[in-house]
Amino acid sequence: QGQVVESGGVSVQAGGSLRLSCVATGKIDITYSNYCMGWFRQASVMEREGVAIFDSSGDISYAYSLKGRFTISKVNAQNILYLQMDNLEPEDSAMYICAADRHFCTIAKMSEYYYGIDYRGKGTQVTISS
Numbered sequence: 113q114g115q116v117v118e119s120g121g122v123s124v125q126a127g128g129s130l131r132l133s134c135v136a137t138g139k140i141d142i143t144y145s146n147y148c149m150g151w152f153r154q155a156s157v158m159e160r161e162g163v164a165i166f167d168s169s170g171d172i173s174y175a176y177s178l179k180g181r182f183t184i185s186k187v188n189a190q191n192i193l194y195l196q197m198d199n200l201e202p203e204d205s206a207m208y209i210c211a212a213d214r215h216f217c218t219i220a221k222m223s224e225y226y227y228g229i230d231y232r233g234k235g236t237q238v239t240i241s242s
Contacts, residue, residue: 114138114147114231116193116210121236128200132236134193134210140231143188147230148217151184151195153206154235160226162219163208164195173219200240207235 120132132151140147150165164174164184172184183196193210212231216222222229 114140114212116140116212116231116233118208118210118233118236121208121238123239123241124200126201126240126242128240129196129198130200130238132195132197132208132238134195134233136191136193136210136212136231140191140212142186142191142193147212147214148222149186149193149210149212150219150222151193152209152211152222152226153204153238154209155206159206160223161206162223165217165219165222166193167217175219197238200238202240202242205238205240207237209233209235 115137116134118134136142148167151163153163154160162175163178166172181199185194210233211229213229216225
């Protein structure tokens, strides 16, 4: 078994920055990239968006609208995935969710099969005030 646990979500003013963390445990080994790791965000029941993902080769993909403000990274030795978010806007307010899957390795695939993803965290809430 495995688990992903997010942290780092807080309330900040527009224009600020945040770094979210996702600690992976158990069978999920970031070092060997046996799982593709990514971030989603969900502002409401109907609004879920793939943010960024590491595929099994270590290549990175971002949601087009977020590229340039958001940066995904990882520390293999600590099995931690990060999401650095800069120049935050009120529209970035959402629950940010970490995901890990052995087969779904693009934002599109993780989004399409969201409820079939191997591991999803409970999320960490980010609130941006204007």
